Amino acid sequence: MGSSHTKSKQRQHDFNAERDAKKLHKACKGLGTDEQVIIEILSYRSSDQRQQIKQKYKTLYHKELEEVLKGDLSGNFEKAALTLLDQPWEYDAKQLRKAMKGVGTDEALLIEILCTRTNQQIVAIKEAYQKIFDRDLESDVKSDTSGSLRKILLSVLKANRDQGVEINETLAQNDAKDLYEAGEGRWGTDELAFNDVLATRNYGQLRATFEAYKNLTGKDIDDAIKSETSGDLKKAYLTIVNCAQDCQGYFAGCLYNSMKGLGTDEETLIRILVTRSEIDLQSIKEKFHQMYNKSLVETIESDTSGDFKKLLVALLH
Numbered sequence: 001m002g003s004s005h006t007k008s009k010q011r012q013h014d015f016n017a018e019r020d021a022k023k024l025h026k027a028c029k030g031l032g033t034d035e036q037v038i039i040e041i042l043s044y045r046s047s048d049q050r051q052q053i054k055q056k057y058k059t060l061y062h063k064e065l066e067e068v069l070k071g072d073l074s075g076n077f078e079k080a081a082l083t084l085l086d087q088p089w090e091y092d093a094k095q096l097r098k099a100m101k102g103v104g105t106d107e108a109l110l111i112e113i114l115c116t117r118t119n120q121q122i123v124a125i126k127e128a129y130q131k132i133f134d135r136d137l138e139s140d141v142k143s144d145t146s147g148s149l150r151k152i153l154l155s156v157l158k159a160n161r162d163q164g165v166e167i168n169e170t171l172a173q174n175d176a177k178d179l180y181e182a183g184e185g186r187w188g189t190d191e192l193a194f195n196d197v198l199a200t201r202n203y204g205q206l207r208a209t210f211e212a213y214k215n216l217t218g219k220d221i222d223d224a225i226k227s228e229t230s231g232d233l234k235k236a237y238l239t240i241v242n243c244a245q246d247c248q249g250y251f252a253g254c255l256y257n258s259m260k261g262l263g264t265d266e267e268t269l270i271r272i273l274v275t276r277s278e279i280d281l282q283s284i285k286e287k288f289h290q291m292y293n294k295s296l297v298e299t300i301e302s303d304t305s306g307d308f309k310k311l312l313v314a315l316l317h
Contacts, residue, residue, distance in 0.1 A: 017052040035307045043314035076308040089124035100144040115239040119159040148233040155199035162202040176212035206244035252288040259303040
């Protein structure tokens, strides 16, 4: 099994889709809804198990589980529960569509998803997008973004990042030199080098490149990006750089920002907890504690309430 299977998967051995489907049916039947049962089942099953429960539910009751929950739940609790019923890549595809549909584009959301996913995830997202919306994700991104942002997003959408773990020092030196020349040398004319390096090198290679960049220029790559770019392009570049340096730290930061100050950005909370729950949520939790000297669980508990709070906290255990 290995340590990659987080604690929430340890209940797999006694998993029974039919029993879960029946429990959910009972929880939603008649007067009042038994939210506790819904929370327990959804948060303590893996994504694949939830797919099996959905299929079993349909077989038994000839209804879609999503529709039943939509009718019975509301608010952020409903949103989080429905998110858990999607495969992560289907959910990402839906979020991307939402970011581009209608007037205006939510560039921050496009950046957060596209600049942090692996090749396999991007390929799966593109397939899901095509299947669910009968549209091509690359064409939509092309027509909804422009300029330099469009270029970097289309670069990452190619899913050409090196899959290896080898680090080539000479390449790192050369890339660092290219980045320096493309950036501080003559910024604005040549983001090609940035897009090429940031979208295709493996994360270890990128870390070596940033190290070489610092040795060469005396400057952190982050600072160079901040002083040379602005707006969405800056955000996209920094997201890739931060993810290469410390992906869990990047998501811990997003969670922190979603709860900082007045008001809570529940969509971001749901998105990160659900999409990372089977990847690195436990590490994100530890990272959050290191970075902010407070527990993620307690922070979420003080920022949310009711069944929504219970569901999120259950996902974190």
